Amino acid sequence: MKIQESYFKLDQVPGLWRSTVGLERESLRVNHDGNISKHLHSSEWGTRKQQPYIQTDFAESQLELITPPSVSISELQAWLSSFHQIVATTNEKNGDLLWPFSTPVIIPENTEDIKIAQLEKIDEYKYRAFLADLYGKHVQLISGIHYNFQINPDIEHDSFEAQSDYDDELQFNNKIYMHLARNYFRYRWLLTYLIGASPYVAPNYATNLYGKPHAERMRSIRQSRYGYQNKESVVMNYNSLEDFVTSIEDAIDSGALSLEKELYRDVRLRGGANARELLDKGISYLEFRNIDLNPYHPHGIDDETIALVRLFLITLLFIPDVKYDTEIVKGTKMNYATSEADALDAPMDIDEAKWLVTAMREVADQLSNTDNVSSIVDKVEASLDDPSLTLAGRIVEEATEYDSFLEMGLRLAKEHQQVYLDKPYLLHGFENLELSTQDVLKEAIKAGIKVRIIDSEENVIELSFQGQTEYVKSANMTRLDSLISYFLMENKVATKVLLDEAGLKVPSGTSFSNIEEAKAYYTSLPDKAIVVKPKNTNYGLGITIFRSKPSEDDYIDGLNFAFKEDHTVLVEEYIEGTELRFYIQDNKTMAIVERRPAHIIGDGVSTIGELIDEVNKNPLRGRDHKAPLTIIEKGEIETLQLKNYGYTFDSVPEDGKTVYLRENSNVSTGGVSIDRTDDTHEGYKKIAEKASQLLEASFCGVDIIIEDYTKEPTQDNYGIIEANFNPMIAIHRFPGEGTPRLLGKAMLNQLFPDVYNRG
Amino acid sequence: MKIQESYFKLDQVPGLWRSTVGLERESLRVNHDGNISKHLHSSEWGTRKQQPYIQTDFAESQLELITPPSVSISELQAWLSSFHQIVATTNEKNGDLLWPFSTPVIIPENTEDIKIAQLEKIDEYKYRAFLADLYGKHVQLISGIHYNFQINPDIEHDSFEAQSDYDDELQFNNKIYMHLARNYFRYRWLLTYLIGASPYVAPNYATNLYGKPHAERMRSIRQSRYGYQNKESVVMNYNSLEDFVTSIEDAIDSGALSLEKELYRDVRLRGGANARELLDKGISYLEFRNIDLNPYHPHGIDDETIALVRLFLITLLFIPDVKYDTEIVKGTKMNYATSEADALDAPMDIDEAKWLVTAMREVADQLSNTDNVSSIVDKVEASLDDPSLTLAGRIVEEATEYDSFLEMGLRLAKEHQQVYLDKPYLLHGFENLELSTQDVLKEAIKAGIKVRIIDSEENVIELSFQGQTEYVKSANMTRLDSLISYFLMENKVATKVLLDEAGLKVPSGTSFSNIEEAKAYYTSLPDKAIVVKPKNTNYGLGITIFRSKPSEDDYIDGLNFAFKEDHTVLVEEYIEGTELRFYIQDNKTMAIVERRPAHIIGDGVSTIGELIDEVNKNPLRGRDHKAPLTIIEKGEIETLQLKNYGYTFDSVPEDGKTVYLRENSNVSTGGVSIDRTDDTHEGYKKIAEKASQLLEASFCGVDIIIEDYTKEPTQDNYGIIEANFNPMIAIHRFPGEGTPRLLGKAMLNQLFPDVYNRG
Known part of the structure; x- marks a missing residue:
């Protein structure tokens, strides 16, 4: 026809x-x-x-x-x-x-x-x-x-x-x-x-x-x-x-x-x-x-x-x-x-x-x-x-x-x-977005907020509810945070200056781009534990920790070691303890997790390699940020880490022995988060909230090293490491252990105050 | 003793x-x-x-x-x-x-x-x-x-x-x-x-x-x-x-x-x-x-x-x-x-x-x-x-x-x-900061606003006036802009979606990460001038402009050329005209410049090399962003550009002939800005202001290509290229030609509404 x-x-x-x-x-x-x-x-x-x-x-x-x-x-x-x-x-x-x-x-x-x-x-x-x-x-x-x-x-x-x-x-x-x-x-x-x-x-x-x-x-x-x-x-x-x-x-x-x-x-x-x-x-x-x-x-x-x-x-x-x-x-x-x-x-x-x-x-x-x-x-x-x-x-x-x-x-x-x-932590159909954004979208759909993907690669979404339109990037970057707040957090110098001036404890220290100046600083070193480290390090390379003030020779060795990794080296007070991430929204602590590097716990029988395989069977573990936890690899870095502690993948650690496969605690390299929201002393929550307030943040992740997070803070038993303008929801939403915290929902409640108020 | x-x-x-x-x-x-x-x-x-x-x-x-x-x-x-x-x-x-x-x-x-x-x-x-x-x-x-x-x-x-x-x-x-x-x-x-x-x-x-x-x-x-x-x-x-x-x-x-x-x-x-x-x-x-x-x-x-x-x-x-x-x-x-x-x-x-x-x-x-x-x-x-x-x-x-x-x-x-x-465009003592921040600091000191450098490398400063404290990065990134506004501008997809939906003209087009899909798009090409270009290009490499709808073979040649430079390629409507930068503050146009690539104008006698030397004598030209204009180099890119037009540095262009040394108009590679604030048709100011408003910006640079900026806008004679969350003050404050615009001062007036209101 x-x-x-x-x-x-x-x-x-x-x-x-x-x-x-x-x-x-x-x-x-x-x-x-x-x-x-x-x-x-x-x-x-x-x-x-x-x-x-x-x-x-x-x-x-x-x-x-x-x-x-x-x-x-x-x-x-x-x-x-x-x-x-x-x-x-x-x-x-x-x-x-x-x-x-x-x-x-x-x-x-x-x-x-x-x-x-x-x-x-x-x-x-x-x-x-x-x-x-x-x-x-x-x-x-x-x-x-x-x-x-x-x-x-x-x-x-x-x-x-x-x-x-x-x-x-x-x-x-x-x-x-x-x-x-x-x-x-x-x-x-x-x-x-x-x-x-x-x-x-x-x-x-x-x-x-x-x-x-x-x-x-x-x-x-x-x-x-x-x-x-x-x-x-x-x-x-x-x-x-x-x-x-x-x-x-x-x-x-x-x-x-x-x-x-x-x-x-x-x-x-x-x-x-x-x-x-x-x-x-x-x-x-x-x-x-x-x-x-x-x-x-x-x-x-x-x-x-x-x-x-x-x-x-x-x-x-x-x-x-x-x-x-x-x-x-x-x-x-x-x-x-x-x-x-x-x-x-x-x-x-x-x-x-x-x-x-x-x-x-x-x-x-x-x-x-x-x-x-x-x-x-x-x-x-x-x-x-x-x-x-x-x-x-x-x-x-x-x-x-x-x-x-x-x-x-x-x-x-x-x-x-x-x-x-299948895979309840994902939002089906939107698996290409990062987990945190999937959580926000899921909660938005459930609440009847209109959603639209503006740019899936960049996790930019549009949310509309009763005539109000909001844009959100990566789950909690919104109109509620100011641009300068972002830069104050991104800039570690600025973060430190502001927190320190307000009386919060940040590890004191100095950065050097010149090894001679760094050496001369020896005379000014405080009589405390210090850490010498490259400004940027991914895998803990180039870091030396001194439990008390080092000799000048040891200090210079530490500097040489660190300057091999980066052209800027930090000499900082060292605080020993547990690293906690505080998730702060609107100056209130919503969730706290402890972050631990990828690890296995020995049973006296299995090899480290077998124990890794066992851990990786956890259905929450996946790859490429598409699961709440990440598969532990048996790669170069893990091999090196094991070697440093005298292990190989064929070693059989004794029963109850924790063996770390990484120095860094990132979830993306197999680390786990453990919910500590209810176990942490109120004093630290106040500290994290004050930090967020000083940085003018609506959504803020505050990383604090704490000697014992169940005990009251003093001027010496903690140190604020950094603040994050885009704290991950997923590590709290799907913690490796402990209670999940519904942070996507909390974010929506902040952005649309009427959405959950149905009388 | x-x-x-x-x-x-x-x-x-x-x-x-x-x-x-x-x-x-x-x-x-x-x-x-x-x-x-x-x-x-x-x-x-x-x-x-x-x-x-x-x-x-x-x-x-x-x-x-x-x-x-x-x-x-x-x-x-x-x-x-x-x-x-x-x-x-x-x-x-x-x-x-x-x-x-x-x-x-x-x-x-x-x-x-x-x-x-x-x-x-x-x-x-x-x-x-x-x-x-x-x-x-x-x-x-x-x-x-x-x-x-x-x-x-x-x-x-x-x-x-x-x-x-x-x-x-x-x-x-x-x-x-x-x-x-x-x-x-x-x-x-x-x-x-x-x-x-x-x-x-x-x-x-x-x-x-x-x-x-x-x-x-x-x-x-x-x-x-x-x-x-x-x-x-x-x-x-x-x-x-x-x-x-x-x-x-x-x-x-x-x-x-x-x-x-x-x-x-x-x-x-x-x-x-x-x-x-x-x-x-x-x-x-x-x-x-x-x-x-x-x-x-x-x-x-x-x-x-x-x-x-x-x-x-x-x-x-x-x-x-x-x-x-x-x-x-x-x-x-x-x-x-x-x-x-x-x-x-x-x-x-x-x-x-x-x-x-x-x-x-x-x-x-x-x-x-x-x-x-x-x-x-x-x-x-x-x-x-x-x-x-x-x-x-x-x-x-x-x-x-x-x-x-x-x-x-x-x-x-x-x-x-x-x-x-000496060098009046600098703030003496603070020459290591970028020019725009120097201008803000100078105006702040003159106005009696207390200033403090938080991080000179990153151009983060603190300003205080009558009990109000503000942080500013790079001269106009402040509390007044929201974090999401920043991401909406940074994200070219989001910018385009929002402006387009509100009826502003953005060059229509699509991006491809797969050459086969890009080829198949030929059947959907509009019957218009188009440009095929790599998503990211510094020197104009890989760009092909077709003044009317190309043949399929020519189109595919353009794609191959562009995909050599980047794995993502844009096929966009092409708009011919002058590129103007609109500096918008609080939804009002404060300044407009035309940006032109590094160029010389022949006199019929001097070689291009000599004309460059002459142009470089301008005391406003310097290096490393430490002067309002930049020395024009005689480097590889300039040589290539001249070659494309049949010149060498020894060529003698005829009197009045403009020869461009670059495709890109950045000041940092010798380009000049020409103030057009008073010459530009009001209609384009309204357009730029609307764009800024849609992106929820307090400070915004809107780049628009305009056929003739003295004539009224229609639906076809302009196209918004992009919006910038950190528009440079310096190109307006110290334009290569035309009236300087006191944008540092204007920024302070926005941040501290009382500072210039002395009755």
């Missing part, structure tokens, strides 16, 4: 492919027996009135997960992953599962047991009660995917500029969307053939209008007359946007509809609070509501289907306009027939199907190979000749392996649940 | 050497004839009531320059350099000079013409009028150096801890300072011998108490009885702090003194609002007031003298306490005798002098070679045998080369003035 370039040119297809999609995934919560869950929509998912992502649909136990719009399929799936993980974490505690099919499996005999969503707005609740009366509660338990589609506005604008038939860009826009809506009504039966997926339903299922489905194994009960349908008296005219507005307003005047939103059609025109507003503001996108849940995919829709629907919609833009309402009626009949056919029946109009697929291929050919769209068209083509390749076909064939629809659904639901529960 | 370790051990000398010094330098302003200047104390030096650094002393034309305390001699001189430069810049405009001697050269016959300092506080003014009546105005024109000395408190504390005679640290402290004061009174005559320096005075000079000096060429008129002296009826008792308090209060009760501060002695006890307060708070430092101005040094005191006095004071701590007031009277007499002796007379008590120098050497031997103190002792020793090596000796000998004291003083004053006026 010949593609018709009425609105767009074929070479604009790559641009059209960057059109925006937003998905809504509905799902029933059921218990492990398949009964509808009696648990209320969880408060762990925020409040419904301020949740953009996790909502209830008709029933209290019917979830609706709503992605932000995106041009990227993987981004859409990332959003769905994160929502499903959050929901599943609560469901797991409650013994709930997400029912993977569009149609319910067990319906209570008493419809009173189907609880309408407990929405805060009483009008919303009453409206749902009215619908339940009119259409029956059963039909309202049906779930699916809604596919929101906005044509790339840049491409649409280019087309408007290039044509001469329309003077008004709004008119042009509405024409295109009405064309797309009509063609979708006309040809959607092909999608139903390919991805319809609800052949079974609970035996007692019945609708008010059409009663019980007439057959089992139909392609899609949800899209058949036994799905959610308006009364036949509701007739809409899609000839033009103007006609549509008139017809919906007439339907309300005549009482056929109670409210505009009662209209249930497979296409909904979006962009206004009501239909008439669309005339002024224009249609901004279309919502396609007839996609069944794919029970095999944890999200109810796979990447291929998202791409297939996009390709189908773009193709419809290049197919002649069906124009008349009679065609829409024809299309609806074909869709009923396709839905109500046996799942293994051939397409009802193979010629039309092939014609559509040819058009789809012509469009797909405009796309580059990287999009893999042509392989999708290949599959569609194959499915036309072999109904078992369709989704409904696969379901009915595989259903024979189960005792029942119930068993099949529960098996799939449990498999999906396992996917969601 | 044997050093007496009464309070300190000899091995504490290195610690005592780190005692703090603060200097006050007084000086008369005179005109080029040597007459006392009739210009008022300039408003360019801030207001007297809030100026910690630049004050008036007794007369309106008598400046007092006050350094903050420091342990470092070079730091003290740095402060003095900066104050002298600021003062001299104004003096040069007014035809004033700083008189280099302690004693005045021309005194008006009518004393009414000696104007008392016009202080804001009426009591202060009246007090000066009272002193003028009592002591005579002449004596009050005498100027000198005040040397404030605080014993290193850490060392004092260590000594207190180590002894058992005192229970009270305050008592211990007062004992030490009274010991030092008494010994200073007793032995100061040696300093007068060495560095007394006022052998001449105006012929009509006379004092109320002693009349005219009895001889010329005396060592120090200022320290003789013809200097500033209280009446003989004023008798003080320095046996103990308690005795001193009683004696000064008695003197006031008896009417010998009007106020405590009328007491004029060579040592003043510091640390309280009045003497009695010292009993509670302790003496915190001593002020030594008897040092004459060294006329040979622009600051009136050289490094050696600062060190010599410190050594002398520390030595006095190790010399037996003279204990009795009779010894003080003896010391005063010896000092008068030394002062009134001929400048070439031998020391009056050579044995005592040698005894003191031996002690000084014993103390100096405790210091490391790097301090060069022993060479100072050598010089002192030589001066004992040869009075011509003393400062007064040198002056009287060299004075014979001049017609008069007047001529000698004016010659020296003019030489000093030239030192102060």
Whole structure:
């Protein structure tokens, strides 16, 4: 067939492919027996009135997960992953599962047991009660995917500029969307053939209008007359946007509809609070509501289907306009027939199907190979000749392996649940971000704060809540900290000057860039333990610790050793003790951890190498900052460290002996954090808080070496090493030992003081 | 002799050497004839009531320059350099000079013409009028150096801890300072011998108490009885702090003194609002007031003298306490005798002098070679045998080369003035800081804002004014900007997203880290001029500009070229025009410059090499960011650039032809800035201000490419390239062409809203 370039040119297809999609995934919560869950929509998912992502649909136990719009399929799936993980974490505690099919499996005999969503707005609740009366509660338990589609506005604008038939860009826009809506009504039966997926339903299922489905194994009960349908008296005219507005307003005047939103059609025109507003503001996108849940995919829709629907919609833009309402009626009949056919029946109009697929291929050919769209068209083509390749076909064939629809659904639901529960410290879908940012995002989504990734490489995100917009980098760098506070902390000289002047203990000392000056300083050395060290050292190289004032020769040896590693050398008072990291927010200590270098503890039997392997089995250990703890390596530095203490990886340390594999305590080289928030003397908290205050910080990590952190501070038993403007949340959120501290949540509470204050 | 370790051990000398010094330098302003200047104390030096650094002393034309305390001699001189430069810049405009001697050269016959300092506080003014009546105005024109000395408190504390005679640290402290004061009174005559320096005075000079000096060429008129002296009826008792308090209060009760501060002695006890307060708070430092101005040094005191006095004071701590007031009277007499002796007379008590120098050497031997103190002792020793090596000796000998004291003083004053006026774009003494920070410091000092360098390498400074303390890094990074604003600007992706969404024009485009994806993007290229460039490029390498949509082959060539330079490549819309930098403060455009790469303009005769040499003669050009403009190099990059355009350094470009030596416009590689603040269309200022606002910036540099900056902006004739969180002040403050913009001052006005609001 010949593609018709009425609105767009074929070479604009790559641009059209960057059109925006937003998905809504509905799902029933059921218990492990398949009964509808009696648990209320969880408060762990925020409040419904301020949740953009996790909502209830008709029933209290019917979830609706709503992605932000995106041009990227993987981004859409990332959003769905994160929502499903959050929901599943609560469901797991409650013994709930997400029912993977569009149609319910067990319906209570008493419809009173189907609880309408407990929405805060009483009008919303009453409206749902009215619908339940009119259409029956059963039909309202049906779930699916809604596919929101906005044509790339840049491409649409280019087309408007290039044509001469329309003077008004709004008119042009509405024409295109009405064309797309009509063609979708006309040809959607092909999608139903390919991805319809609800052949079974609970035996007692019945609708008010059409009663019980007439057959089992139909392609899609949800899209058949036994799905959610308006009364036949509701007739809409899609000839033009103007006609549509008139017809919906007439339907309300005549009482056929109670409210505009009662209209249930497979296409909904979006962009206004009501239909008439669309005339002024224009249609901004279309919502396609007839996609069944794919029970095999944890999200109810796979990447291929998202791409297939996009390709189908773009193709419809290049197919002649069906124009008349009679065609829409024809299309609806074909869709009923396709839905109500046996799942293994051939397409009802193979010629039309092939014609559509040819058009789809012509469009797909405009796309580059990287999009893999042509392989999708290949599959569609194959499915036309072999109904078992369709989704409904696969379901009915595989259903024979189960005792029942119930068993099949529960098996799939449990498999999906396992996917969601894997690696709970990550936010699924956003694993490329650093852990701390993942924690903040997870808490934000749970609280109903709108989130957006501005730059994933740099961990810059946007958070919005009730009209307030905030940007956050690396989990706690925000508007609340000033730029100069950052530099005061980054600059170790400045940090020291400010803390010292305020009477806080910092190791006294001097830095030298000239070895002669450093040597001459010997006469000024205090009569104390000192450390001579290169200004920058990663692995503790070049450090000499003197437990009391050294002889001049020993001091010079220390200097020579240190100057080998760096051109600047510090001579500092040495304080012996435990290194604690204090996490301070708004001048309050929120968490404290002790940080210990990578180590193993001997058992008198195993070699160090074996003990490392054992430690590395901890599921919290991973690599590349993508896990709370890091795999301990058996590399050069570890080998050297062991050698310094007279070990090799084959040594067998005695029972209870701690052997360190590193000098540095960083988590990224296998170190562990141990929560000490409750064990640390209040005095040190006050000290860390004062340091944060002096540095004008809102979020601050203060590192203090303390002789004994359970004892009261004196002027000599501690030393503040440094302050950090970007203290890691993850070492407190997922400590190697001890209580986790919810610092992502605390950060959000600071940034949005109202977010957790729900009275 | 044997050093007496009464309070300190000899091995504490290195610690005592780190005692703090603060200097006050007084000086008369005179005109080029040597007459006392009739210009008022300039408003360019801030207001007297809030100026910690630049004050008036007794007369309106008598400046007092006050350094903050420091342990470092070079730091003290740095402060003095900066104050002298600021003062001299104004003096040069007014035809004033700083008189280099302690004693005045021309005194008006009518004393009414000696104007008392016009202080804001009426009591202060009246007090000066009272002193003028009592002591005579002449004596009050005498100027000198005040040397404030605080014993290193850490060392004092260590000594207190180590002894058992005192229970009270305050008592211990007062004992030490009274010991030092008494010994200073007793032995100061040696300093007068060495560095007394006022052998001449105006012929009509006379004092109320002693009349005219009895001889010329005396060592120090200022320290003789013809200097500033209280009446003989004023008798003080320095046996103990308690005795001193009683004696000064008695003197006031008896009417010998009007106020405590009328007491004029060579040592003043510091640390309280009045003497009695010292009993509670302790003496915190001593002020030594008897040092004459060294006329040979622009600051009136050289490094050696600062060190010599410190050594002398520390030595006095190790010399037996003279204990009795009779010894003080003896010391005063010896000092008068030394002062009134001929400048070439031998020391009056050579044995005592040698005894003191031996002690000084014993103390100096405790210091490391790097301090060069022993060479100072050598010089002192030589001066004992040869009075011509003393400062007064040198002056009287060299004075014979001049017609008069007047001529000698004016010659020296003019030489000093030239030192102060050199490189006016720098802040003298702080040349190691970046230019922008120097500008801020200079303006802060002028405005009377207290300044402190926290970290000179990193350009972190502290500013305090009326109880408000602020930290500033690199001239405009302050508390006023938030940390996230910094990251939004640093992150080019975030900048673009925010500006683009708000409807500002940023070059549209995409970045690729994968050459295959970049190639596939060809189908999506807009039909516009584009640029393909590596994400990071210093010298314009790897950039290809296509004036219209390229062929696929050309596009791929561009990609290959760019991917050679960086692993990330940008494909962006190309906007042709002039690059302007908008400096925005608090959402207002403060300055705009055009930035042009290093270039020369041909004259049809000279070679490019010669033209570069000519351009480099501009005194604003320097190296290493220490000048507003940078020397144009003839290096590899410049050679390559010339070659690309078919030139060598020996080519002779035609008259008026501009030849660029660089692609990049950075000042650091020879580029120039041209002020365009008043020429740029208001529309672009609004755009830049909106960008700054969107990025939540207080200080922001917005770089915009504009087709024609005099014309109104449209959606297509400009593009915002980037925003900078630390825009350089210097390119506007010292533009290569056009009006300088006082951005350092503007920054201070933002940080301290009251500082320039003096009604």
